[in-house]
Amino acid sequence: MIRVSSAIAPQETTTPAVVVRARVFGESDKIVTFLTRDLGKVTGIAKGAKRSKRRFVNVLEPFTHVSLRLRQRPASDLAFISACELLDAPRSFTLDLQKFAYASYILELTDRMIRGREAGPETYELVRDALGLLERSAPEPGLLRGFELHLLGLTGYEPSLDRCRRCGTALAAVDAVYAQPARGGLLCARCRGDGRTYVISRATLERLTLLQRASFAAADARDFVLQPGVAAEARALLRSFFAAAVTFPLASEQLLDER
Numbered sequence: 001m002i003r004v005s006s007a008i009a010p011q012e013t014t015t016p017a018v019v020v021r022a023r024v025f026g027e028s029d030k031i032v033t034f035l036t037r038d039l040g041k042v043t044g045i046a047k048g049a050k051r052s053k054r055r056f057v058n059v060l061e062p063f064t065h066v067s068l069r070l071r072q073r074p075a076s077d078l079a080f081i082s083a084c085e086l087l088d089a090p091r092s093f094t095l096d097l098q099k100f101a102y103a104s105y106i107l108e109l110t111d112r113m114i115r116g117r118e119a120g121p122e123t124y125e126l127v128r129d130a131l132g133l134l135e136r137s138a139p140e141p142g143l144l145r146g147f148e149l150h151l152l153g154l155t156g157y158e159p160s161l162d163r164c165r166r167c168g169t170a171l172a173a174v175d176a177v178y179a180q181p182a183r184g185g186l187l188c189a190r191c192r193g194d195g196r197t198y199v200i201s202r203a204t205l206e207r208l209t210l211l212q213r214a215s216f217a218a219a220d221a222r223d224f225v226l227q228p229g230v231a232a233e234a235r236a237l238l239r240s241f242f243a244a245a246v247t248f249p250l251a252s253e254q255l256l257d258e259r
């Protein structure tokens, strides 16, 4: 007879994480979604979080960077949060509405794009570093565009900015580059057909190519500054690259005044 010991506790894991969203559940618990370094996106329940100020002091709030200890439960998608320690909490987001809107957009877009535990450590690092750069610099629209480009790359939607999506011709060699808003790709004049397309400026393509490589670990947002005309064009183009995965607008966009 095989006996399964119930004395073996399920494994506890400790991982750094960013709090993506949190809500009160029942009388005193909280349900919190994290983007973790080691386990991807995880949702857990913090028992007594609302009452026990001592165990979870201000750590289960969106944007905070924490060290999370949790126990995964075999039959449930909801992990059990055993402990959570604060590593870093941005201070400027509660003082600056525009920064708050940017940070909310970053988390909401990440939440939409990442399903379950598929996210690797690079996605956690991207979100952590993007929030960190936003905390120490002005809210540049280019920060959001750079974030979108990096997130597309990490989720398998990396757009090709230098070749025609259909025939592969180098876009540097053609007279005009066309964007396809419904399908999110760049086309040469030959491939644009008679579908709905519009011309994208060279300046925008060049800036986006640089943003694809810009680092969020930088000291300031200098590399993310966009001229106003470029910023508007870049925003519309990036949006089209997400068309297959996300339905816009996101709730957090109500706060953004770049609409």
Ligand SMILES: [Zn+2]
Pocket (backbone or CB within 6 Å): 164, 165, 166, 167, 168, 169, 187, 188, 189, 190, 191
């Ligand atoms: Zn083509």
